[in-house]
Amino acid sequence: FYDVAKFWDQSRGVIQNLYSQAASFATSILYFSKSYDEFWPYHQLLPIFIQRLTFCTSLEILPIMEIPGIKRGRALQLVRAGYRTLRSLAKAQPNDLMKAVLNLPLRTAQILVKHSKRLLCEQAEDLRDQAAELVENIE
Structure with a gap:
């Protein structure tokens, strides 16, 4: 968070909050996409993305x-x-x-x-x- 916060001239709390909001939104999209069969590609993609956002880490x-x-x-x-x-x-x-x-x-x-x-x-x-x-x- 430190490097990103420094680059964008924001506090680390703001960056961490942004990560949390992005993970929550991605989870919402995942549940929405499970309701419709035409969004089947997202069922495989989003869980990995959500984990990376939640843990703030590499694969x-x-x-x-x-x-x-x-x-x-x-x-x-x-x-x-x-x-x-x-x-x-x-x-x-x-x-x-x-x-x-x-x-x-x-x-x-x-x-x-x-x-x-x-x-x-x-x-x-x-x-x-x-x-x-x-x-x-x-x-």
């Missing part, structure tokens, strides 16, 4: 930002240490995370691995449900 760290309690700084540390996906975190050993990320306590590393595994299982379950629904629609 590179979005998967890591889904973990509860992870903020941008920690997500950047994890990505720089080579943990770019939930899968890589779920497969990691807490001791390896501790060594790779500066000032990461063992308990926090254990929680990160646990939450990553849980989120990965939830995503897999959602995909199974979607696949079952598609198969039902075919039959």
